[in-house]
Amino acid sequence: MEDNCRKGIILAGGKGTRLSPVTFGVSKQLLPLYNKPAIYYPLSTLMLSGIRNFLIIVNPKDLNNFKSLLGNGEQFGIEISYAEQSSPDGIAQAFTIGEKFIGDSNVALILGDNFFYGNSLSKDLLKASKKNKGATIFACEVKDPERYGVVDFDKDLKVKSIIEKPKNPLTNFAVTGLYFYDNNVIEYSKKLKPSKRGELEITDLNMIYLKKGELEVNLFARAIIWLDTGTFDSLYEAGALVKSIENKQIFKIGCPEEISWRMGWINSDQLNSLLIKYKNNEYGNYLKNLIQSKNMF
Structure with missing residues (x-):
């Protein structure tokens, strides 16, 4: 690898x-x-x-x-x-x-x-x-920003500061x-x-x-x-x-096997070999159908 x-x-x-x-x-x-x-x-x-x-x-x-x-x-x-x-x-x-x-x-x-x-x-x-x-970090607008690090912006939306768990958040944007x-x-x-x-x-x-x-x-x-x-x-x-x-x-x-298969990190034969441990349960059948349908992004 x-x-x-x-x-x-x-x-x-x-x-x-x-x-x-x-x-x-x-x-x-x-x-x-x-x-x-x-x-x-x-x-x-x-x-x-x-x-x-x-x-x-x-x-x-x-x-x-x-x-x-x-x-x-x-x-x-x-x-x-x-x-x-x-x-x-x-x-x-x-x-x-x-x-x-x-x-x-x-x-x-x-x-x-x-x-x-x-x-x-x-x-x-x-x-x-x-x-x-x-x-690079990501921020999301939330209802309870006081639980997180909160991003403060200036009037041009340029980041001024990040405050950890503020009692009185200046914005609702949590990191x-x-x-x-x-x-x-x-x-x-x-x-x-x-x-x-x-x-x-x-x-x-x-x-x-x-x-x-x-x-x-x-x-x-x-x-x-x-x-x-x-x-x-x-x-x-x-x-x-x-x-x-x-x-x-x-x-x-959130299916790692599927992501790896679609990324080309494992091939269909390798994906098929993983099906044994699932013994035809719902998760295994999903992986099996991926191989059969070959649906791509």
Whole structure:
């Protein structure tokens, strides 16, 4: 497999306290989001940006479960390695944990409990992934911006600042859990100091890029849906959305095997060989029908 110029990190550590007691025994990223493990959706999102080399950062107690589910990624035509996050000390910690994995490459980071869907999403992701200098982040208008990093604009819609979990948000535009950085992110993340919450804040990292004039903030169109599935309501909402869409169309959402097949990373024979483990269930029949119909984008 050729090494992609940009690598992908999925941050799937943490304790999932908002979802306890469900998460006392299993990582929230391994919970079902309708008919697939929740981790399939962020993995698929980064695959749509052309990334094939992944590091998944997990809580040590969940490592074997992730390996059992995803293995080394070969079945998806990608490479997956793992790292442990013994203490969840902030999103930006992903880059110090993943320093050796990133190497000299650019990198994308997605939070393991984030869900993205929309017709223009793939186009936006590919554009961000091809950018070699600086950082690209995405913002979405929400009803509860105080839960997130909030983007403030001037009168010309130029980004002025990003404020982490403000009590009185100046806008409703929240930064989503999807970030694209150049290789300088390793150096910048090492300069961060813990916030009052005791975490290495991703907002502080983004502000470094902003002050250097190297941060691009893309506003998602209304047709793109972003959900943080870290609460019971949002997890249920995302699952209901996937169910509703898949019941009305012939295609599935968040299917890594399909994405890999359509990207040409695995061929029809390789896809067909994966059907054995599904034993003619609904998911396996879907993959089988893909081969037979050869429907393309």
